[in-house]
Amino acid sequence: MRKLRKSNLVKNVVLLLVSFQVLILKAQEQATSNFTIVEENTITSILIDKKDSKVVVIASNIFATDVEKITGKKPAISNKISQSESTIIAGTIGRNKWIDAMIAAGKIDVSEIENQWERYSIQIIENPTSTIKKALVVVGSDRRGTAYGILELSRKIGVSPWEWWADVTPTKKESLSLSIKNEVSKSPSVKYRGVFLNDEDWGLQRWAALNFEPETGDIGPKTYGKVFELLLRLRANTIWPAMHSSTKPFYSYPENKFIADDYAIVIGTSHAEPMLSNINTEWKHDQMGEYRYDTNSETIKSLFTKRVKETAKLEGIYTTGMRGEHDSPMIVGEDDTDAQVNLLERVITDQRAILKKETKKNPTSIPQAFVPYKEVLNYYQSGLKLPEDITLVWTDDNYGYIRQLSNPKEQKRAGGAGVYYHTSYWGRPHDYLWLNSTNPVLMWEEMSKAYEFQSRDIWILNCGDIKPHEYNIELFLDMAWNMDDFKESSSVKDHTKNWASREFGEGTASEITDVLFENNRLAYIRRPEFMAWSQVEPVTKEGETELTQYHYNDEVTGRIENYQGLIDATENLYYAIPAYRKDAFYQLVYYPVIGASKLNQKWLYSFKNKFTAKQGRQSANAFAALSEEAYNRITKETDFYNTTLKNGKWNHIMTMAPRFLPVFAQPATSSIANSEKASLGLALEGYQMEVNDKVINSYADVLPVFNSYTNSTYFIDVFTNGNGTVNWEAEPKADWIRLSESSGTLNSDNLEKRIWVSIDWSKVPQGENKKEAPLGHDFQLIPPSFKVNSAIDFISEGKTTAIGISAYNPKFEALNNYKGFVEDKGYVSIHAENYTRKKDGKEANWKMFEGMGYTNKVITALPRTAMPLVNLEEITMNSPVLEYDFYTFNFGEVEVNLQAVPTHAPHTGIGVRCAVSIDDATPVFVDFETTGRSEEWKENVLKNASIKSVKQIVNKAGKHTLKIWMVDPGVMIDQVLIDLGGWKKSYAFPKETVKE
Template structure:
């Protein structure tokens, strides 16, 4: 008996020692281990429990297929432990007996993930049980956590989440192994994360109906299974299904909801689809009457009840409240806000009663959302009483700027908050349904703001047809999964580079990133879909472009050249991409960039055609041809996408003209016919009309004045009038006038030539060192001692045309060693990030964001939770301030124009304001907020810019300092233009006038 007790004591001590050693091992840093997935004669198997969730089987099968695509060998998935090969054990705590056994004996520690939301652990375990030597264990806290853990293995072996949806073919390998430390995932930053399939009429629905799922002719369970697989690979968990009238309602196909449950995907619905219903197609007027709650509530409640009964045992988020049909306001008998609010409160009360009855749960335990979209936001702001447990899902204004977020009181609501965000939109002022033209850094900024202000429960991205929104979908969902990876604006460029490296290799990643960021910058200035200057609701014809062709270096030509550079870069990169990834590159980079570039060039060359035709230039015809060629290139690439790519896999997915709006058509072009013998024509920067050789001292025969302090350059266009060949020669009358070319020939192959005029300031006579004298705003009133005049003779066919050249070249002692901005032609232009000094505030500081704005950089005051400062003395004492030194040659009243990113006030109490002053003047408030869907708001979102001005006094010519003070945190300043009366009409502010 004593011997038995002694043996038991020894056993207990041994067990305690073992447990202590295990605990110590877990507490220490994990060592790296190797696990063989596929070797010459070995293929791992995957051991799962038949009692685990279906999604575990699905994820295991996805991973097994991924292994097979790489190696040609597929792991066996088994529910019985009779394995002798290296094994992966994958399962959910409490649902997998082998995992539960390992937990019980201390082989794995799950204390960090147990009872947590969607977490997983991946680790290699030695001798987990008698028949197994080394095992890779994936354990999830719940069914999705397990699935994410399994699919993390797919990422680790080099399989892209876009393997199927963008044909990112895995690289072939003979063997496959994993080297890893124990990995424990964090809780997702956002609880419900997903996408809204919307405006699917021209892509996803047609593709599914005519190509992928023709057996039902619609987006059905087969298509949704592929969508759900993508969501799992991207660690998403929620979908708002497609809901246009072109698509049958999600629940009209009974299998859809079961496929969603198999993939563990949560179903929600949009702001216009209460209680998981699809009003667009489920509401039948002939049988159900009018869709009005004030007169037909019982019929509406019957629809809600039917849907809740059908979905009560499945995971879903019920949208509460209601709007009208087809994304319209709710119809209410009394046309006043109080009546609308009262009726909406009644709707929500009735909906919650239905939920309680049919789910047998208290409403607070059923996920619900309220989406204050468009007019519903006004109802909420007007005092609508919303139960605390319903999640507030805030929305952007459809163009990427969040309308409102939770105030400090709302941030404490038990239901929390979320965001519904667009990268695709149908509606006024103009759709953007074709390409992914939403700036990813702007999306990061707005979603980071939302997260900072506690919108962390539901994030939904309206991504249209999925394609070509692949990158922004992944970025959005990566932020929702782990926002900690995205602390700085530079995180987005790093993310893009890592994404490009994963998809196309490290060698091309930097070049691809540069192309995409330049494409983003150009789209930020004007989305491709907005290039016709037309609008919708109602649809209007193409309008007059705001881009200037004769001021500031010619904005139209500059944009053409910028797009040509990324076209050339993209085509060069395509040639370098390995063959097995070319189709992926085409979908993820090539088509979106070429499409955006050619849609721009189509319109830009059209603008050139019309402008030059008015001047009678023969080159107008060539510009018209280039516009047509750009249109033809879009057609060619779209046809290739649909019919040739992957042998027609994506046929019907891509439409180059959603809704057939004017912007997608081939613009009409003007034709110039001149049968006279060719002669030389000239057009100068700064003048809308060409030089008239028949008029002596034409108003258009002098270039704008050159300024030594900004080292100005200007262009002269030489063009052929009539048919034939024109030889030309340019002779400056002073050696300080420099020309990019001095002679040439114009003919049918080269109908015009742009030459650039600059000044050799080392040769020009120096102005006298006198007291600064005022200069005319157009520099034509410069005193002789400051202005040097000469000319250029253009000689052709025996005729001489003289173009005047004036240069401003004084020597002011005050500008010796001066670093800052100077007036040029009556204005001072500043990029906001290039401040001379900045001063920190009591609570906030000015911070640089890279990758957005007209210059790809904006500056903002953070944190967003800082207290707004509205008292002038408090502003001067405690507000962070930016200072810009500038020098003027004029004085008097000026307009300080500030261009900001057109964001909205996050909530009442924080606005969109800053303050400006020149020198020691009292700061003047500048407010960028807009009201509703006003004309001002429309202009702002079409330009991605809000321009406001404040009057200030420049009391003398000379040095001054512009100060920009924070009033509200979060305001993003892009550019500044101080107008002394000389700024001409242009779309963007002129380039910076920095002293050279």
């Protein structure tokens, strides 16, 4: 018994000692240590092994230069160990003898990262060698892991990844030290992460050829070296090089492929460039014949073979399949889908045979991609047999909405899946090649959806010329690096604020974030490049704007004012930014925001010009001048960007008119020449033409009815007809009518004034006390017991013009404590996120995304992997439902208009549907899916909205409930408008008609 007790005691002591040792190790892992890099005359050196990869040398030099930019002192980089108080040791497992020795001695534990893809650890080690007392050790699992670890030190000392590409000058310091907490990086969320340099004709290529790399006269190795450095700093590893005919093929410069390998950057090519071949410029018709596989396959295979021989020993991703020249469909002898599919399968078989022969490897071990872009998706959907090891790279529809993702069976493929995504695009229905106008929260939503559907092998962003896409590039690559940091829509705003804080300081980060998000919101409603209402291929002239100027408080003026607010905020921020960061602020915030604002105002003022000219207003000329002024501001800022900023460093990078499309031109405007004596003119909200002032004291000219339940406001414009000065007065005929101004003077400096009319409801006689609204009346012909009429007299030069005012002020018991939406002017307008109630479903529920949509919030059903519900009984029992209480003064058949984000079904079996009903009616299906590149799809992507209508019955005046059920997960509802016959033409739905 004693022996047993003694044995147990020994065991307990051992367990205590082990536990104690584990606690010590954990404490060491969590402890923060200070490591000095530069202090007075002390400069820490960097120790690397000459046997390590070239990218480790490159990353070490980048970091050393970053230290020099901060302190003026540059750490030495050595391959030899020496006596030292402290040093930085950086290297790859198996490629650095000092790190391998520390691993063997148990001084560092690399079990978490060994044999892993692109991982690193950073830790401080005491006495790592006999001659070094203290070391900051960066260990990489492979060459890129080491490089990322080294450049993580650059981030930690405060150097932006955009230090060179956006001139984010580091903050100067006399000394430099780091507080290091031992860390181990996660495996990247996406294996291959990178960008596609595309449509480079107007920026990147011209800048490289004429400014940065004139010795090459092109995007050559010097330019690519800077691009690859940026990619390393952003923890990317892949590039699809520029491929337009303005640029020589990437492999035509032998140094390009070697510098890519030095930087450990993987080369891939776009959907139109099979087998790393640039068909645009490498295919020579006079020597090679027609680019058709059905008639000229041997010549085409010779091109493929040449490229594989050239790249066999380098890291690359071979794009399989084939499209036609210049991003067009492949030509075959028989114009039918089966023939296309059969030929494409033959192409892929032949390509894999070439890979096997020239690399001496099994093709299953070679990275390959198949990109079902445009018509190729149809071939894939039609049964094309694709080898399981080839990565399926799904694409968006060129406007930010992914066309398809892997179904459960495809998610098990050995090759996995990826995404090719656009923030820049040339093509139908309209280009957006100038500014970065893709909403970052939309990009997050689509890429998080792709990640959820297991697209985790290749992510490529078409970022055009890199500039001005800086923020979205970083967001895209940060998500690809660690998607765990982006679990919520709000993560994007947090990311933006952290980014702004890093670049410009904490003091302005919140304001900068607000400016960028408002710019994103306005661009989501209509991209700047789409403001001419024109299209391309063929290029059309400017069209008629859909924005109304005389309904719903004037959408055109509202947008002008929104952008003016952005301009004012951006200019104020510019003055607050420290001098050494102003150049960066100009590139990352100022120019993109001012450019978008002024392009909008250029067109919006031209719309105002045409509208007011038809009414004979002298202000038409002023609006024409403002439109021209906006155009001139864009010209001025672009010239500054190119010729003055950083002493011309970026000359030729920025073009304000890619492809010289109509949207970038100065709009034609109308001129008013009127020699008559000035007189007062009036224009009312709700009327396209001006008031006919020859009819005196008539109630024919009336503002829309004011509704006490929505606290409506409307405008009256006073303006000059003719030349000279006009004095005016406005006299309300009732004390409950309120005016923003009641008198003024109009002259050449002040040609018009907008007067806002509102109601003091506490003074309006109230209607009869009724339990319910009168049944079925016309809202514009309200019974006298519910409506009070009066007028405003406008007096000028002895003439009086009366404008009728009607106030609807009933007293319904049912609305005394009511919270919800009410009918106003024959419609009910609802923001989808403002539901009255929501009920969770059996497997899904509704959730809000912030930062996208017309209202900056959308509501969606998650998880996206939930099963669709298509049986009506199952929908009403198990589907999540949104409920909106609303109150009407009319009844009958109504149109329920639903506005959704125009996404696509992720795969067969899941659609883009919901179901709606009013009260207890049977739910009606609403399907937002579009077909191919249809006219409906074009309209949807131009306005980032899909609007569908269904008929419903409101069986009586009074309280009702609109219900929206999930049918397919992932459908994003933005706005709802229940039209009882009163909705007028407008671009966006009117503001919410919520009871106040």
